[in-house]
Amino acid sequence: MRRFLKTGAIGLLALLVLVAIGLAIWEPLLAERAAPPPDHKYDSIIARDTFGVPHIFGKTDPDVAYGVAYAHAEDDFATLQEAVAMTRGRLGAMTGAAGAQTDYALALLGARATAHRDYMKQPADVRALLDAYASGLNKYAERHPGEVKLAKLFPANGEDIATGFVLRSPFFFGLDQTLGALVGETPLPVESAGATPDAPDPGALPAGTDVNEGNQNGSNAFVVAPKRSADGFTRVVSNSHQPWRGPVAWYELVVHSGTGWNFAGATFPGVPFPVLGHNETLGWTNTVNRPDLTDVYKLVLDGGGTHYRFDGKWLPLERTRVWLHVKIGPFVLPVPKTVLRSVHGPAIANKNGIFAIRYGGADQMRMIEEYYRLTRARNFAEWQKALAIQGVPATNFLYGDAAGNIAYFYNASFPNRKPGFDYAKVLPGDTSRDLTAGTVPFANVPRNVNPASGFLINANNTPYQAAGAGSEMRAGDYSPLLGIETDTTNRGTRALELMGADGAISRADLERIKYDTTVSRVGWAAKWFADIMAVDARGDRQIAAAKAVLAKWDWNYDGKGPADSIAALLLRAGNKWHYQRRPEADPREELGKAAAYLQDHFGRLDPPLGTVLRLRQGKVDLPLDGGPDVLRAAALWDEDPDGRLSVKHGDSFIMFMEWDKQGQVNSQSIQPFGAATTRPASPHYADQAPLFVAHKLKPVRFAPASLRGHVERVYRP
Structure with a gap:
C-alpha cells in the first residue's frame, strides 16, 4: 500500500x-511568427547631440523612419517591444493582467482586423514608412537578442505598427472610461459638462463603484501672433502633460530627409515620425479635448440570447472566442473571453444586458497618413488639407507659422447624429432611427483662426475659452449634437487671465506664464478651497490645525509658503472629481486625509512643498514646485515609502518654438528625465532633470549646421 x-x-x-x-x-x-517587411536596404545616420537626443538623417523618408526606430530602441527597447506585443495580443504574456486587458481591447475593437483589411489600401509612401520603422526595430532585436522578452515577437512588420495606431487613438478621448464602466458594471462616465453623473437614465447602469481614476491626461498650449508679441515674433509653446514613463511617454527627436522632410519634436513608442513640434515654416502642439464621441446602445435580445432586434428583424449577435494570455509569476495562463459585435460596433455583456458602442474615428487607420502629411506641410493651406483627412479621432491642434498665422482647431471625428435623441445617455439599440453612419465634415469642425486678440490658449478647457473677450468662438454657432465640452480647468482660466492682461507678450512673459504656479481666485478650484475652509472641525484638533495652516496659503504652489504641501494634496483630491465630472467630494473628509498623510509621514502639517513633491529617477532626487491643474503641472504621483510624492505625470516634453520677423525658426525644449529613460547606465538617464526643475530649457539644434561642436557620436545603425 x-x-x-x-x-x-x-x-x-x-x-x-x-x-x-x-x-x-x-x-x-x-504564437505565430509574423511575416517580415519586404526586404530593403536602408541607409540612416544617427547623430546624438550632447543631451543624447537623436538627429536622424537619410536620403529618403523610409531611411529616416528606420533610424527613428533604431535610435528609440537604443534608449527604450523595453517599452517598444511592449508596443509590438500589444499589437499581437500578447501583452498579457509579457506584463500580466494589465496587459491582458489591453489584449482584450485589441480584440473587442477589432484593431488588428482593421489594419489587416486596410493596410494595402494606404498610400505607398505611408506603407514604406511603416515597413521601414518595423525593419529598424527588427534590426535592433536581431543585434540584441538578450533584451527580447517574448519568443517569436520579432520580426515585426508594418501592419503591426499600423495596428498600434488603430488601437491607441480612441483612448486619447476617453473610450477606455466607457469600456471600463461597462465591464465593471459601474456608472458610465459623464460625457458633457452640466450633466449629473447620478441622474436617472432609462436603461443606464446602476450606481456602483466609481470608474478608474484614469483619463487624467492634460496639456497646456500657448500661441502668440506677431501683432500681440512684444518683438513681432510668432510663438508656439508645446506643454503636453503625459506620463513620464511607459507607452505614451514622449521621445524627443529631430529628422532630416534628402526629400526635404525636416522636423523637430517628439513622438510616442511605436510611431515612426514626430507627432508635434515644428519644421522650417510651421509648428503645432496638441492638448486633450473631451467631446462626447461615444454612443452606447442597449440591445434587445431574443429568448436564447443569440439574436438582437433591429428594425423589426432578429439579427445574429456576432460572437468570437479569444484567448487572453496572462502572465502570473513564471507561468502564462490561457483565459477565454467572448468578444461581441452588433451593427453598432463592439458590444459588452454584463448583468444589466448587452451594450453596444459606437465611437468617433472607429474602424479606420487614416490617422497615420494625416500625422505624416502634417509634418510635411509647408504652409497653412497644406497643413489644413492634411488635417482635413480626419483620421485623428480627437485632440486639439494649436498652430503657428512663419507667415504669422495662428489657429486653434477643436479637432474630432464627430459621429453623425440625429436631432431628437439624447446621445449623452444610453440609447435604444433596436432601431436605426438613432444610428447614422459617417462623420461630420471637416468644414463643420470648430476652429478659431487668427483671432483679433492675437493669442490662443488651451489647457483641456472648453474651446469657447481660448482667445479672450471679443475673440472667442460662440457656442451657439455649433450643434449641441457635437457634444463639445463647456467645462474648464484652473489652468485654462489662469492662462486666459495672464495672456489677456498682457498687451505685448514677450518671450520672458511667455515663460513666466507657462511656469505659473497660481490658482485662480475664480473657477472650480476657488470654490473647492472655500468649501474646505468652511468645514466645521467639530472638535477635531488635527482638522482645526490643518485649517489654520491652509488659512496661510497664498494660492501659489511656488514652494515658498507653509501651506503649499497640504494645498497640493487637496487640489489633487479636488481634481479627481472635477476633471471626471463627478459630484464634489466631502471637503471635511479630504482635509482630514491630507492632514493625516502629512502628519504621519513628515510629523508636521506644513512641510515645504519641495520636501514632499519630488522628481526621482535612479539616484536623482530633486524638489519640484507646481501641482495638479496649475500651469506648472504635477498631475499624478506615487506615494513612496518615505512619504515623498514622486511625480509621474504632468509637465513632460516642453518646447518653445518661435519664428522671427524674417521667418527664421528657433526652438528650445526640455524633458523631466533625459533621452534614455529606461537605461540607468546611460549618461542621459536623467541629465535633463536639473534643468527641468529649475524652469530652464536646452537648445533644439534643428538646423544640421547648428550641431557642429555639439555632437556626442555619429553612426549608421
Missing part, C-alpha cells in the same frame, strides 16, 4: 511538473 501511495505521489508530482512546464512554455510555442 505504501509503495502504491508513493508511486501515486511521484506520478502526481511528475504530472504537476509537466503542467508547470506546459504553462511556462505554451505561449511562445503556439
